[in-house]
Amino acid sequence: MTAVSRGRGLIATMILIVVCSGVVQGYLTPLLPVVGAHVGIGGVGQNNLYLLSQVAFAVLTPLLSRWGDMWGHRRLLLVAVTSVAVGSLLIAARPTTATLAVGMVMQGAVVGFFPLLAGILRSRSPEHGRVGMSVLVGTLLLSLGTGGFVAGSLSDEHALAGLWTAVPFGALAVAAAFALPASTAPRAGRFNSFAALLLTLGLGSLILVLTEGSSWGWMSPASLLTLVASLVVLGVWVRVEQRSSHPLVDIRMLSNRRLAAVSAYTFCIAFGAIGFLGANAVYLGTEPGGDGFGLGLGARAIALVSLGMFVVGFAGSTLTPWLARAFGDRAVLTIGGCAGGLGFLGLCLFHATLPQYLVGALIVGLATGMFSASTRSLSVEVVDEAETALAVGVNEMAFSFGAAMGAAVIGALWAGHTSADGVVTGAGYQWAWAACAVVALVGTAFGLLFPRSANPSVPDAAAVGSAA
Template identity: 60%
Template structure:
């Protein structure tokens, strides 16, 4: 195996630097939110809205960066993405304020492009590494997510905003690594559909905005109804444009496949709570119980330890899922992931957030995250024809990002609706409603999982216009999702036991 950067271990080691940056960026901010909020005067609702903004950036950038990588080359787009993350990290650390946090977290959303772009380079430059190479990168991602939060939390124990510097040296190292990485396969060429990108971006922003601000505006107000109608019109127009486009941004026709639709619905429902609630989790853990009557009153370092424990349980869940699926079947694993997630939120609800039960519930949510991400990543790659694998995975990544963003928006709306006058502090009812809604949506995901059936790979109808080379160069992988879909070819199903139609 070659020792240089162009292939083999050298290539993998260089990629690992970029992946470590990705993990740290995904894991270091959440435990800092309560302390930074208190330091800068950002309330609980504002803290959740910052987390919501990051999730919205992930949702918008997921299809954009994947498509740009296909058009202009994975290495070039990776360098742009790492530069955006580096700039955002430095901006927040050097000038911490509400506005710079909002802008910096939006720029950091470009981290969503790291994994799919690296996967494209790895597959073309060192195909002999296969899933072994991907496993190494996933391991680096998992470790860095937990370690990043712990380091940032420890730094912020002395000064609230000191932890913001955690990502700066790592993003600089990742930029250096991106500059020396070789190019992957040649750019496929084609045209970037700016009209479709604009419609999708504006539609997603309008949708998340009405969910986040509907309570403050009044759900029956003209502002809420008008924004909701605008979101529906924009997204409907986006779908219509994509169907007619010679070079679509996202091949939405793949959603006609019933099994892929089931996988995406399940992904959306589980991401809604398991990922969408992470910002609210930090807020709850950091709330002083003597002042609010609930919460833990923990500092950033202790909150980071909880996040690390959740990541560890998620890693365990993803590790055991393939073996369990071989015994009980994919449909059962989908339902199990939803049930475990719902059980975690119901535990929080039933005990009103008492410390020990709350932590048990949070760990169950972490376990469910590993289960659902492992099984959905695999199935999204298997339920379509081989030449549409990465496109299918990209739609699944979009479902995850949307689920997380909309989940955070709904939680933000519930927070805004349950504040105690006159100080505006959140009441326990705000969290109780949030946990209950997340549990209900997780149960819907479990029900969707029971509708999954195995069968032959589905191919959507041929597009009306030629769309360029059919075989994709790499799967998409969103921020916060540690499990890739694997190679671009369709693998054998994760399991078939008990999944007959």
């Protein structure tokens, strides 16, 4: 086989695609206020664009994963990277309300990158699965932070210059996808269109209420009706999937104790570690008020703090295979969950100065890297090879919903603790950090449910060195 088909060449090519994923996910959000002012989109419109992207993420995750297992991981990866590249170019070349909306939906295909790459990696180079996945996750974290920092720096010079950040990375990802080999996993099944429609409607309405609940009012008729509708539609979807001979998502997969534990753990840790990222920027940028909450940093300093968290996350991700070899998978999950809880507890107690805040924030970053690498590796290994992309897709859905729920809960806590001029009070921050700490510890309990005896072997040091 060629170098791109196995080992170091395969992982190096995948890294190019993951860099594109990180840049695309990290560059646009900090630019929305500037771009919104330029094209005439107010705060509500910017929030609606964010909502649209979240709906695209939620819907495309299971669709791309299932299509990859049915029609070939490389083929669907080419479709996904092309969609992202074209969407990025559309946004940069002609930024309007319509092109931003269409482009962000097209960029939502990045959610398929990890499930599809996992399918190729498992079939072409299974001996490098653990190390390869940890390197890819670490690369994703670094490129998330770097993409936002580069885009923000470009926009300091010209308001719309940052929109071009993702364009060259999209083109590079398309070229890398052509260089990858096709996976050898067996393909089977048919696409269940009715299940896809139900899932799209159910997930879309659930994301809608999570995103808009704080502005509508959590107990308002609009919120309650949307929530009930989403639960009813998702309930019907579950029944359809259970009775289908060709399900879109095989619900029976969650009867696998290992996959169920990993998915529940992913939801809980993502609740704080990812749901907290927006709140992190708000706290860092808020001028200290009478209660002393806020650090008053500028945009570039905030980007540097975020980049520092992702750098520590990269270290945690790349250390995960060695930790799993030394202590086992269940111990790694437990350590990651405890680190997340400890980091948020540290923020509750020590946050008055930047050095104090950095201690807790960097511990959260470490937990982010550990859980991202460990859960993505384990979700690959707990199912048959033909269901690899779908199992990773289930984990990515748990990741997305955990992050969305965390952001929604933080928003609700903030909405209940604001001053007369709309500034979040100290109690709002304290409650948010405490909620993230508690949910992280709940995730640790799910990690303890992962069977100790079922611990796939981790590559030895020689294999690790050749892959990295």
